[in-house]
Amino acid sequence: MKNLFLLLLFCAATVSGARLFEEAELRRTAVPPAIDGQLEALWFDRAVPYNLGDHNGKLNNLIVENYLTIVRLLWDEEYLYAAFVCSTDAVETRFAKRDDPLYESELCELMLAFPGGSRLLELSIAPNGVIYDALVRWNRDNRIEADASYDIHGLKSAVSLRQSAPGRLVWTAELAIPWKALAPFRPGNGKLLRGNLLRYERLSDPELRSRNVPAAGTGDPAYLPLSLFPTQVRGWAAAPSSLGPLRLTE
Numbered sequence: 001m002k003n004l005f006l007l008l009l010f011c012a013a014t015v016s017g018a019r020l021f022e023e024a025e026l027r028r029t030a031v032p033p034a035i036d037g038q039l040e041a042l043w044f045d046r047a048v049p050y051n052l053g054d055h056n057g058k059l060n061n062l063i064v065e066n067y068l069t070i071v072r073l074l075w076d077e078e079y080l081y082a083a084f085v086c087s088t089d090a091v092e093t094r095f096a097k098r099d100d101p102l103y104e105s106e107l108c109e110l111m112l113a114f115p116g117g118s119r120l121l122e123l124s125i126a127p128n129g130v131i132y133d134a135l136v137r138w139n140r141d142n143r144i145e146a147d148a149s150y151d152i153h154g155l156k157s158a159v160s161l162r163q164s165a166p167g168r169l170v171w172t173a174e175l176a177i178p179w180k181a182l183a184p185f186r187p188g189n190g191k192l193l194r195g196n197l198l199r200y201e202r203l204s205d206p207e208l209r210s211r212n213v214p215a216a217g218t219g220d221p222a223y224l225p226l227s228l229f230p231t232q233v234r235g236w237a238a239a240p241s242s243l244g245p246l247r248l249t250e
């Protein structure tokens with residue numbers, strides 16, 4: 001039954017066009033989730049699940065069979081909430097301090113654009129719970145400057161790791177980002193943010209690396225980037241074209 005489910009998911013995604021989703025929905029929650037790395041029923045009852053795809057916005061066999069990633073989003077008056085559930089065969093993380101270069105290892109990440117400007121908020125979390133947060137400025141092509149001295153005041157985060165089957169692991173990351181960190185944006189029903197949700201995975205298995213052939217731009221076959229909205233390049237991309245609409249709803 002599990003294999004049939006994965007096959008149906010893959011088929012549905014690959015025939016849906018160039019991208020999995022045109023926008024993502026953040027549903028309002030009356031009760032804030034506990035940020036403890038353990039997804040409670042609230043996430044499944046209220047939040048819409050989204051699969052992260054490749055740089056072209058599609059799911060492929062490598063992702064579906066080995067690195068399926070589901071993200072969920074919620075909001076209330078105080079926080080934007082995000083939860084990542086990541087399937088993997090192994091976890092690699094060698095950093096222990098806040099603002100270490102997590103992008104050289106494995107991570108889940110949010111990119112959130114400030115309204116009406118050329119800045120965005122970058123927030124990454126590693127499987128061991130280490131955080132990287134920065135203010136980023138871009139030009140119309142890509143990232144040009146990152147201020148990693150910036151810390152998100154009031155940020156809440158947690159991760160958990162469990163074995164789901166022999167040789168298979170699942171790690172979960174929960175984040176609560178204060179809306180104050182995105183000022184002057186103010187949350188409300190129907191409001192739109194622009195952003196992206198991403199995951200980077202180090203491929204330790206040689207056979208899996210051989211299946212991860214760079215298809216656009218430059219990239220390391222041992223490094224698999226996944227995103228909610230297409231980046232159009234294999235590597236990290238914070239250009240405005242890689243950001244999609246995140247809609248707040250009731």
